[in-house]
Amino acid sequence: MVNPTTASRVSSRRARMAGRARKAGWMACVYALLAAGAVFSLLPLYWLVRSSLMSMAQIFRLPPIWIPNPPRWDNYVKAFSVVPFGRYYLNSGVITLVVVSGTVITSSLSAYAFARLRWKGRDAIFACLIASMMLPFAVTMIPLFVGWSRLGFSNTYVPLIVPAWFGGGAYNIFLLRQFYMTIPRELDESAFVDGAGYLTIYARILTPLTRPALIVVGIFAFMGSWNDFLGPLIYLSSSSKYTVSLGLRMFQGMYNAEWHLMMAASAAALLPVIVVFFIGQRYFIEGITLTGIKG
């Protein structure tokens, strides 16, 4: 005689085991797909680095060699000597630095006003800013170009950096505003009662609390400015003022089939963003998350 309770226990254990097996199968599937996705993301980058360390003869060999042996660091030296990439790094660095500071400072000031202060026209202006995110850059590109040119700022960095000091873009203001909203209002209200001014509240209370969000905005501004292509393309004409992106493009024009050198130059252009990415990775995934859900 089989005890009915034992029977049901056995069957439920069997069900649980089947469930576990199914779960293990599912997880194996998940890992396999994750790995496939990772290969898709990383392989092109690996190929970039691999190709940048080979001689022209090696790079053209079929079937392809996977690991450069010996690695030719020489390519980097060559790439940097035929085109003044050092200069372009400096140019991009200066532009990026000014853009990042302008964006962080002015977007946080504005976001504070939109999140915390009551003033006439606030909601209307905020709506305008949000709507402007939908505007294609192509619409304003030409008048801005004409305007900057008439003012004599063509072939200078002014058109590339000044807009960053005027709010730093609706997206950043929006992101910071969302972040400010999550901070309890009591904090600044009690400071206000204690006699603190708005600037003090912004600088002493909100800024320290929103550091992660400011870092996010800073990183976005960094990426946007460092990777910008169209702006420098339109505004910069002398090659001594080129940014890294433009320099890379110029390099392509001059050495269009010397792939080993082109890959070395590309890898070098990529290095700063990779470094910033790994330093700030945690922050900016948070940042995207923040705008994404609320959007």
Place this chain on the structure above:
Amino acid sequence: MQAGIAAAPKRAGAIAAAENRAGWLFAAPAALGFLLFVLGPMAASLWYSFTNLTISGKWSFIGLSNYRNMFSGNDIYFYHALGVTARYVAMSVPLKIGYAFLLATLLNQPAHGKSVFRAIFYLPTIVPGVAISMIWMWLLNPDLGLVNELLRAAGLPTSKWIYSKDTVIPSLSFMSVWTTGTIAVVFLAGLQDIPRHLYEATSLDGGGAWSRFRHVTVPLMTPTIFFNLCTTLIGSFQVFAEAYIMTGGGPDNASLFYVFYLYREAFTYTRMGSACAIAWVLFLIIMAVTALVFKTSDRWVFYEGGR
């Protein structure tokens, strides 16, 4: 007593006035920026589009000529560029959104090393556009590129990718999937926001994984899908650098994207007025497409707690 009552609103009024002043002051950079870099240029652009402004600064008012020139087909590139761009949008947007959704779903599973995978999936997104173009030109090279080499090793047919008129747009669409990290992260955030108890409820009803996905995940994700759809659409209509660097718009103008066409009109042929008209048409098209998405959203976007 009376004085006190009168003073309180007065003080409140003074505070409100101060706050009003402070608000304007703090928001001044953004407000000015909007005026100087968005609204002003928009108005100027609209005005220019009715003129034949060239680079030398000479112009006269020509009414709707620029627009007529485009729509009448006098300008042989307008419809062509529009068609090329539409094809790209139609291919790349679903691919990007679908792949990003898949990645996000995977990242939402209880797997080890998720943050590492998340970083890896995001990594391509930060690569400078020019470098992305260079990398893919090399990968897609028909003779020596890795992609064809892998296909050959697997015994599959190879392709000319960006070097053939028929495959250039699919190739660029495929390439755009590589940089879909931002969309995936937004999806992931949406997935993590779905309350656990909803899943548990479906489990109790005897629903399997598929039914949980179908009846809980998808409906609750529709607002996020909607958001991503809108932003990706707007972005895809404005694709430029890839074609500019990789194909120069070729072969035979097969990748002459709309913004490339506009860029050429403005900066190579220096017809600024006409380029502004081209830009405004793009704006209207984007608005129309977005409005269409908004309009259909009633039918498929599900807002928690109803509307």
Place this chain on the structure above:
Amino acid sequence: MKRSIAVLLALLVAIALVPSMALAQEQVSLRFAYWGSGAEKEGIDKAVASFEEANPGIVVERMHIPDDFVTKLNAMIAANEAPDVSYSGPWKIQLGKDGLIYNYFEIAELDPSIAADDVQTYSWWNWSETESAGPFQASVTPSLMYNADMFAAAGVEPPPAKAEEAWTYDELLEAARKLTLDRGGNDASSPDFDPENITQYGIRWGLGWNGWYHLVLSNGGSYLSEDGSRFTLNEPEAVEAIQKVADLINVYHVSPSPTQASTLPSNSVALQTNRVAMAIDGSWVHADLALTEDLNWGVGALPILKTYESFFHGGSLIIFKSTSNLEASLKLHNWIINPANQLDLHRGLWIPQLNSWYTDPEKIELWAKEGEPGRPVGFQDAVMRSTFEHNNPSPENNVVNFAEIDAIVGPALDNVWNGTMTAQQAMDEAAEKVAPLVAGWTY
């Protein structure tokens, strides 16, 4: 802290003063925009330096713009910062019509150092009968270059230098087949030849207009009809010539397609590394070849279909009306376009645009002496005489609206080189699109 601020201020003041001090010396300063990589940049830099030396009162700011030249120039024009003197392409015609550059005919007499009647007839960039953007700053011409060692290795006689003995297309094809090798070492005439795995090409033919147009001329074809009223690249003579170039790629597999060419380095490197045995490209490549080590190169007469035909082409130096000093600008212009001042450039990159430099033996000796690094044996026959004696106007400065028309013809030909269309189909399609742009010949 305070001191550093003071230092900073002093620095700023100094920076602000430098330009004004420069002005105080009453020097004329010119801005000169040009393109070109490597050898060309170096050559121009030297030419400008020698100009400054010869004209102590003039300082020239050199603006090297390696790519998207016209875009960058347009940006400067828009900003009222156009250079004084600039290189230019076919788009200069529009600048002329817009009144942005000087009419050379009007200013030429200010500096008579270039005798206008010495300038070759077809070297003028005119936007009307009385208005010109100047003569070629120097000429270039399509040239057949080859790696002599590869010919020796394959046991093939290299192309003849004299125009009268020029290879026919079929002779060229035969040589090219023997010089095209697959991975297994089979040449293109072998039945085992594998066109999917070519390691060495017999010939790379330039696929821009300046690569194929001489063959069109050779076959009796032309860009426009004689009266200039019709586009005629879709007529049998032109179509046949264009198709023959495409056939080298798609039928005979002796020449790389645009796709395959994307893995080939520039012609000088490709010849040096045995990737191609012959190249038809602009004569400016001679300058790169001159600098290429371990390369035994030569030049041959261009291949023909019916008669030997070639042409000179080139840009001109335009002078902007916004220049602060016309006289100095014209001086720079004439300095650069005078071969006597630019002998180094004319020994590789350029060839002269003045008739006397082709007829006066003393002058020939100055630029075309054979045995110099950029002037191999056979150069005087293959490049100098064959072009000079069989010269035609170049469509670039002879076809009105060439820039716009070529923007349609060039992409249409992509389909022919790719093998997806015949030359007839592509040119018929193009003919329809260019019809509204056709507005006759300049000459």
